[in-house]
Amino acid sequence: MTLALENVTGGYGNLPVIKNLSFEVPDGQIVGLIGLNGAGKSTTIKHIIGLLTPMQGAIKIDGQTLAEAPEAYRQAIAYVPETPVLYPELTLKEHLELTMMAYDLDAKTTWPRVNEMLEQFRLANKLDWFPANFSKGMKQKVMIVAAFMTNARLYIIDEPFTGLDPLAVHDLLDLVALKKQAGAAVLMSTHILATAQQYADQFVLLNNGQVRATGDLTSLQTQFNLADADLDAIYMAMTREA
Template sequence: MSLEVTNVSGGYGRVPVLHDVTFSVPDGQVVGLIGLNGAGKSTTIKHIIGLLQPQTGTITVDGLTLASDANAYRGSIAYVPETPVLYPELTLREHLELAMMAYGLDQQQAWHKLDRLLAMFRLDNKLDWFPDNFSKGMKQKVMIASAFMTDAQLFIIDEPFTGLDPVAVHDLITLVNEQKARGAAVLMSTHVLATAQEYADGFVLLRDGQVRAQGSLSALRDEFNLPNASLDDIYMAMTQEV
C-alpha cells in the first residue's frame, strides 16, 4: 500500500474535524475522495501532506512517516492544490526550476518531461511569463506540470478539474492513468462525480469528518443497498441520511 491512513483524528484546534479516519490508496490505483463541502476532505489532505499533525492515528506513504524521515516522506508525494499557489515575482520557468530543486530532480531529465507537459497544456511559449498574466486555468496547469514532472509514489490532486477546459481535463486524466500504470497511487478529491466514477478504482466517502463508506462502486452499491446506482445516486443518498 502506498498510502495508509489509520485511525486519524485531528483538525485545526482542540475540537477534531476528523474522527478515526481509516483508508488506504494502493499502488497502481486511483481513489476518489468524495464528500460535501465541510466533510473533511481538505483537512484529510492537509494531514497527509504534513500541514496538520494528527491528534491521534498514523499516516504512512510507501512505509514512511513524517516523523521517521520528513524529507523522504515529502519527496514521495506530489500535490496539486485546489487553489494554485504561485509567486508573483517568479516566471513560469523559475517556478519549475524551484520545484526541481525542492524535489532534488536532475534538471535535464525534468526538462525532458516538461517539454511534453508544457506542450500538452499549451504553456511551452509562456516560460518567461509571470503569474499575473495567467488565467486561473493556466495557473492550475502550472501546478499539474510541477507535480507530474516528478516520480512521486503518491499523487494527491485536490479538485483538479476546477477551471480547466475540456481538453485539459482529458490531458490530466491521461497523465493520471500513466502514473497509475507506472505503479503510483493517486488520491483525487473531486465533486465531478461522473468523471470520478469512470476513472477511479475505489472511493472514500466522507461525512461529518468520518468515513461513511469506502471501496469499489460495487461495494458502495451494496453498502447503500442501491444495486444499479451511479456514484451520484450514492452521494445523494449519503447526504440525505439523518
C-alpha cells in the first residue's frame, strides 16, 4: 500500500478542517479525490505532502510517516499543484536540473525522458525561457514535466487541468496512465467528473472535511442508493446532503 491516511484530523492553527480521514491509495491505481469547494481536498493534500502536520492520526507512505523517514517520504512523492510554483530567476532548463538534483536522478538517463515530454508538451524550444515568458498553461506544463520525470511512488495531482488546452489534458492523462501501468499510485483531485469517472479506479468523496464515501463507482452507487448513477449524479446527491 503506497499511501494510507489513518484517522487524520488537521487544519490551520487550532482550527480543524479535515476530521478523522481514513483512506488508501494503492499501488497501480488512480484514486479520484472529489468534493465541493471547501470540503478539505487541498488541506488533505497539504497534509500528505508535509506542508501541514496532522493534529491527530498518521499519514504513511510505504508504512512510514514523514517524521520517521523524511528523505524517503519526500522522494516518494511527485506533486503537481493547482497553481504553478516556479522560480522567476531560473530558466526552464534550470528548473528541470534542480528537480533532478532534488530527486537524486542521473542526468544522462533522465534527460532523454525529459526531452520526450518537452516535445509532447511543445516546450522543447523553450529551455532558456524564464517563467515570466510563460502563459499559465505553459507554467502548468513545466510542473507536469518536473513531476513526471521522477520515479516517484506516489503522484499527487491537484486540479491539474486548469489552464491546459485539450491536447495537453490528453497528454497528461497519457502520462498518468503510464505511471499507473508502472505500478505507481496516483491521487488526483479534480472537478472534471467525467474525466475522473473515466480514468480513476476508486474515489474518495469528501464532504465538510470528512470522508462521505470511498470505493469504485459501483460501490458509490450502492452507498448512495443510486443504481446506475454516474459520478456527476452521485456528486449532486452529496451536494444536496451538504
